[in-house]
Amino acid sequence: MNSGGVRPRPLRPMGKLLAEDTRRHHRSLLLQHLFAEGPASRADLARATGLTRVTVSDLVGALIADGLLGELGTPAESKVGKPPTLVGLLADATCIIALDLSPDDRMTGAVVNLFGQVKARAEAPLDGASGEDAVRIAVGLAERLRDTADRPVLGVGVGTPGVVDGRGVILDAHNLHWAGVDLTGILHRRLGLPVYVANDANTAVLAEYTFGGTTAADLMLLRIGTGVGAGLVVGGSLVQGHAWAAGEIGHVVTDPSGVRCACGKTGCLETILSVPHLRQSDRSLGSVGTVVGEVVAPVVAALNLHEVVLAGPPDLLDGELREALDRCVRDRVMATSSADLVVRMSPLGDDVVLVGAAVLVLSAELGVS
Numbered sequence: 388m389n390s391g392g393v394r395p396r397p398l399r400p401m402g403k404l405l406a407e408d409t410r411r412h413h414r415s416l417l418l419q420h421l422f423a424e425g426p427a428s429r430a431d432l433a434r435a436t437g438l439t440r441v442t443v444s445d446l447v448g449a450l451i452a453d454g455l456l457g458e459l460g461t462p463a464e465s466k467v468g469k470p471p472t473l474v475g476l477l478a479d480a481t482c483i484i485a486l487d488l489s490p491d492d493r494m495t496g497a498v499v500n501l502f503g504q505v506k507a508r509a510e511a512p513l514d515g516a517s518g519e520d521a522v523r524i525a526v527g528l529a530e531r532l533r534d535t536a537d538r539p540v541l542g543v544g545v546g547t548p549g550v551v552d553g554r555g556v557i558l559d560a561h562n563l564h565w566a567g568v569d570l571t572g573i574l575h576r577r578l579g580l581p582v583y584v585a586n587d588a589n590t591a592v593l594a595e596y597t598f599g600g601t602t603a604a605d606l607m608l609l610r611i612g613t614g615v616g617a618g619l620v621v622g623g624s625l626v627q628g629h630a631w632a633a634g635e636i637g638h639v640v641t642d643p644s645g646v647r648c649a650c651g652k653t654g655c656l657e658t659i660l661s662v663p664h665l666r667q668s669d670r671s672l673g674s675v676g677t678v679v680g681e682v683v684a685p686v687v688a689a690l691n692l693h694e695v696v697l698a699g700p701p702d703l704l705d706g707e708l709r710e711a712l713d714r715c716v717r718d719r720v721m722a723t724s725s726a727d728l729v730v731r732m733s734p735l736g737d738d739v740v741l742v743g744a745a746v747l748v749l750s751a752e753l754g755v756s
Contacts, residue, residue: 395503395597396423413438414446415754418455421476422501422755426459428471447474454480454539455753478502481541484532484580485744488525488547489587491562491613491663496528497738498536499745501753503598505738507535517564525570526577533578542581542752543574544744546590548614552631555584561649562613583747588634589625590743591698592618595733597746603693607686608733609636609679610740611665611699615657621690636686637661641678656682665703676708680715687728688720698733705732 416436421427427435433443450456457477461470478500486496491513498507511528513521529543547570549560555571574582585593588610595601595608595618604623610616615637619626626633637657638650645654646664658664659675668675683695695716697704713730733739749755 410446411754413442414450417443417446417450418476418753418755421456421474422749422753426473426475428462428473430471432474456480476501478504479506479538481539482506482536483541483745483748484529484536484543484578485741485748486525486529486543486545486547487587487740487744488545488563489610489612489614489740494521494525494528495741496532497741498532499741501541501749503594503742503745505741507532509535517562521563521565522568522570522573526574529574529578533580540580542583542748543578544590544747545570545574545582545584546587546740546744547584548587548616550630550632550635551584551586551589553627555582557584558631581748581752583744583751585744585747586616586618586631586634587612587740587743588616588618589627590618590747591733591735591739592620592696592743593625593746593750594735594739594741594743595696595698596620596623597749598742599696599733599735601694601696603729605690605692606694606696607634607683607690607692608696608698608739609683611660611697611704612662615660617686619686619690621692636682639682641682662700662703672703672706672708673711676711677715679708680712680719683712684716684719687716688724691724693727694729694731696731696733698735698739701732701736 417432420432420435429443429447433440456474459473459475461472483499485499488494493510493512495510497505499505509528509532511524516524533540547557548562550558552558557565557568557570559566571582571584591610592608605621608618617634617636619634638655640652640654641656642654646658647653648655648658660679697709709730717725735742
């Protein structure tokens with residue numbers, strides 16, 4: 388959940404502005420400022436965004452009518468003269484349905500408000516389901532959350548294991564036996580709501596960047612659960628790769644004579660770092676951390692990352708494994724690359740994918756993430 392006192396940060400835009408999107412763009416500028424900085428007067432919004440006061444007044448009026456903004460009174464330190472009226476984003480004006488499909492034994496979901504706070508939860512056991520059966524479980528969970536929402540639903544965000552293309556089609560998710568599954572289309576048809584689906588590690592890094600309190604513009608988040616994946620934000624933008632597979636480090640081979648992986652290769656990083664393997668293996672957590680460091684170090688050096696963030700069970704990750712990873716990276720990259728490097732745990736805990744799924748919707752529907 389979004390910790391108190393930490394302001395969310397908007398991602399830098401990833402697309403080009405079209406002429407017909409000008410009003411939507413201006414609306415997003417206002418929402419981005421209010422999202423990141425908190426309540427402001429109309430005059431402050433005009434100065435911050437570079438829009439005219441007439442444009443700001445018109446947009447604010449429309450956003451108040453839509454229920455997204457509210458007038459919040461005057462600032463306590465108002466100067467002489469007529470005090471300005473502050474307007475602010477109403478966190479509970481609408482809600483988002485968020486799904487995390489990454490656990491190995493269940494699917495989890497939540498109703499999340501506009502500030503990334505989880506307001507209600509639900510889950511559905513998998514009981515070994517995969518393929519179409521797993522799709523039905525995901526749809527049923529989303530429908531249950533929609534039916535319990537007590538306010539308008541802005542959209543549905545989903546963090547799923549596997550490679551997901553720009554249309555939200557799951558190209559390959561080994562653990563769920565999904566290939567070419569258009570979960571976006573399926574959920575949209577069943578729920579009648581906007582739906583956004585992305586890889587779970589990508590959603591997690593979006594949550595970390597937006598609500599995790601970090602000041603870094605260049606970071607990698609390692610999502611460690613049933614599988615292993617990485618999400619990358621570089622220069623304030625999510626990195627997805629030309630085939631939508633950026634961050635798939637779980638399937639980098641680290642031990643060619645090792646254990647067979649679900650992807651078909653032998654000795655992938657996932658075969659030693661996934662949570663089930665960590666809990667069952669006799670291998671020390673420090674030795675695993677060193678292997679992870681060997682995989683991560685070239686990425687840190689190539690991109691000059693500021694932070695490497697671990698998301699997963701703290702009892703496994705936050706200690707010997709994290710410390711060994713940190714040491715290994717520093718030993719393998721030049722001093723300039725590691726001088727300001729931070730290797731840490733995510734403060735968002737088990738909610739990191741759910742909150743990131745909400746960020747998908749915030750970004751697409753309001754332009755504020």
